[in-house]
Amino acid sequence: MVVAAPAVRNPTPPFSTDEDGYMTCENVRIRDIQNDMDTSPMYIYSKEQLVNNYKAYEEALKGLPSIIGYAIKANNNLRIVEILKDLGSGAVLVSGNELRVAVKAGMDMTKTVFNGNGKTYQELLYAVKCGCLINIDSEFDLEHIVDAAKEVKKTANVLIRINPNVDPEVHPYVSTGLAGSKFGIRNSHLKWFLERIKEEDVLSLVGVHCHLGSTIKKVDIFKDAAEIMLGFINDIRSEGFDTLKYLNIGGGLGIDYERIGEHIPRPIDLINTIRPQLTEAGLTIIVEPGRSMVGNIAVFVSEVIGVKTSGSKNFIVTDGSMAELIRPSLYDAYQFICLTQPGGSIETFDIVGPVCESADFLGKNRTMPTPVEGSGLAVMDAGAYCYVMASNYNMKPRPAEILVDGDEWRIIRRAETFDDMMSLYDR
Template sequence: MAFTFRNNYLHCEDVKLKDIQTKLEQCYSESASPVFIYSQQQLEDNIKAYKDALGQIPNQTTVNYSIKANSNPELLKIIKDAGCSLTLVSGNELRLALKLGFDPKKILLNGNGKTRWETTLAVKSGCLINVDSDFDLRQAIQVCHELKVEANILLRINLNIDVNVHPYVSTGMAGSKFGIDEDQLDNILDIVKNTTYINVVGLHCHLGSTIEDLVAIRLCMNNLKNLAVDLNKLPFVNLKCINIGGGLNIDYYTRGDDTKSCHHETDSQLEAVNTWIKSVSGRNGIAAQMSNVHQSYSNKECTRSHWLNTLRAGESELNVDLPESLNKEHFPNPGDLIGELKEVNFDKSFDIIVEPGRSIVGNTAVLLSTVLGCKESGNIRFIITTGSMTEVIRPSLYGSYHHIDLIEPSRHSRRYLYNVVGPVCESADFLGKERFLNTPHVGCGLAIWDVGAYCYSMASNYNLRGRAAEILVSGSTWRIIKKPESFEDMMTCYSC
C-alpha cells in the first residue's frame, strides 16, 4: 500500500506527509492547504494489474484509461509510458491527448452530445468515435463528407442492464441519456447502409461506474458478443473491436473500521446481528459481552472495529457463524473482470478495449488538509479543515464514503465522534460524518483517502476558492505537478 503509518506519521511511499505540509506552508502561505498527494508507485501497480490480467486472453487488447477520472498531464504521461491509450468525452480532452503524443488511432472519443467542432477534430485526428444516437451519427456523416475523410465508429448500445449503483453513475439502463436502445438499432443501421465515409468497426457498452456486479458485466459481454455475430453478417458492417466500458469500484472502506460508527451500518445489518446475539445468549459470558458491545455500537459509543472484534471473538469461542452479511465484501479487481471476459470467449479476431478510470487512479491519492479548529453545536462535534466540497465533492454529491484520519499524533488524547467539514458556505460541505477521531490540535494535518478519481477533475472555484495544488511522490522524492491556483489565476478570464 502506498499510504502507510510509520511511527504514527502518515507516509506516501517514503515521504512523510507532515514534511510536505510544512514545506508548502513555507512556500505558499495563502494556498498551502489543501493539496492532493499522489503515489506514482500505486498508479504503476494499478496499470500493471490490468496489463497482467489482459495477458491471459488471446485477443489483442488495449487499456483505454478514462481521462475524465483525472486529467493531470503528468499522470497521463505515466499512463502513456505504461502503454495505455485514452477514452475521452470532450474536445479539450482530445486536444490534451494529442498534445501529449497519444496515438490518435487508439484514442476513443465518447459522449452523448458532441459539438460539431469536437466531431470535426476527432475525424481530422483519425481517432475512434463512439456514436451515441442518430443525430450524433448524422453529424459525423456530415463532417466526413465535408472533409472527404473516413471515420471509424463504434456503436454505443444501451443494453438495459442494472448494475445496482448510484443512479447518477448508472449509464446502461433504459431511460438513460447514454447509448442507442436496441430497438433503435435498425434505424441506425439504415443510416449507415446508405452512406459513405463511415466504417462501423466496433460495439461499445457502458454500464456505469463503481461496478461490483460481475454477473451484470458478463451479461453485457455475452449480449455484445451475440450482437456482434449478427451484425457482422451485414455487408456494410465489419466489426473488429469490442469496447467493454464501465468502471470497477474500489474499496473505499478498507481502512475505515477504526473510525467508523454505526452511522455507516444499515438497519437490517444491526438487526441481523441483534437476532444472532439473542440466538446464542445464555451460553457463556461472551454472549453478554457481545450484547453490551452491540448496544454500545448501536448508540454510537464505540468504533466498528471494536464491535467486529468482539463479535468475531464470540463467533470463535461459541463456534457459531456470524451473519453472512458481516463477511468482508470482495471488491472485484482487474483479474476478476478479465476472468469474466475470458469466460465469454470472444473470437480472437476481435480486439478488446477496456476503459478503467477509478480503478486506475482512485486509490493513488489523498487530500492533505489542515485543521482550522473544532466546535460543537447541539450534540454534534465538528472538525473544520481547509479541505472542502470544492476539492472532494463526492460525499456531498453521491453520499460517498472516504476514509479520514489524522496524519500525525494529536496533542489531545480525547477521542470523540466528529463530523469533518470544510469552510465553504454550504451546509452540504462535509467530507465525512460521525467518525471517531482523536481531537486534533489547530494546524494538525488531516487526510482524506482515495481521492485520485473524480475529485480534482470535479473541483470548483465555489466561494472563489483557488483549486488545490497536486503533488506526485516517487519513492523518497516529491514534486509539484500542478501549482495551487492563485487569485490572479482565477481573474485571468475577466476584464477587471
C-alpha cells in the first residue's frame, strides 16, 4: 500500500504538514488533539492567524480615520470576539443577541453598528440604550428607531443603508447590494428619509452604509461602489447634514477557498483602491470584514467512519456532516479537504456525512490519499459561516470549538450533549 502524506494545498502558515505527514495547527498536531478529545467532529482555530488577519486590516487602514467592525455573524464564538475586541475591533451586528455578545465581550459601542432589514422593536430599544450606531433600512425601520429613541430618551446615531446597485459577481445567495435586494432603502426615496430625519431631534444622521455581498474577488467592485456612495454623501451634505462622517463600505472580501494560488485581493488592495476618495471627502471609513477576518483561521476536523464504493463512485463517510458545516450543501461551496495524517493510495472520492440526505456532502470528486477507519479529515477555511450555521439536524449535537495558541490548545466551547438537547423540553 502506498503511504501518501496529506498535503495542505497552499498552506497558510499556521496550518501545515510536519515531516511525518501529520497536519499541524501552529505547533500542535491536529491528530494529537483528536486523540485527546472524546467528541468528534470539532472546529480547531488558530489564534495566530486571527491576530494576523486583524493586523492586515489595521495595517491597510493606517493613515485613515477608520473603524474595523468585525461581522460577528461570520463566527460568534465569544472567545474569538474577545480576542478581536482586545485587538481594538468593533463589530457589526445583525441581531439583538449578536449585540449582547458584543456587549459581553466588552466592545466599544461607538465602534459597533446594528444592521438589519428586520430589526424588532425590542432589539432597537436595546441598541439605542447601548449607544451603538444603527442602520436605517426602510421607512418602517426609521419609524421604529424614532419610537425606540423617544422611549429610551436618547439620541440614536444612524446611518442610511443604500444599495449602490453594483454587481459583486458572486453566488446570488451572498449578493446583497443590487437594486432588487431585500436590504437597504429605496434610493429614489432618499429625500423623504432626509426630510423625516430632519423632523426628529432624537435622530442624528452620521453616515451611510452599503454592503455589496460576500466572497468578492475584484477590488474594482468596491471602488465603483465607493464612488457611487460618495455621490450620495454629497447629496446628503448639500441638504445640510454636516454631522455626516462615516462611509461604511461593509464587508465582502473573498478568501482562497480553492487553494490553487489564485490572486485574492488583500485588505490593503481593497483600502488602497478607495483611499484617495476617502481622504478627499474627509470621511471616517467603516469596514465590516467577516469571512476575510476569520475564514482561514479554522479547520473542521472529523473522523472517517468508513470507505465504500457504489461501483462507479468512491465515498469517504465521516462523522462530520452538513449538520455541522452546511456551506457545500447550501451554496455548492468548495472548501479544500485533506487528511490530518498519512493515508494510502491516491483515489477520487466524494466525502459525505451520515446525515440522511443526498445533499449531505463536504466535498465531491476529491483526489486524495485513501484513509483508514478513524483517520482524521480536515475541511480547510472553516472559520466563517460554518459553526454559526450548525444545526441539530438528525439529532447531531453542535461540535466543540478549540483554540490553538502556539504549543497549547484549549476547548473554547464544549460540544453539545444529548442532555443539552433534552433540557429544552417542558418535562
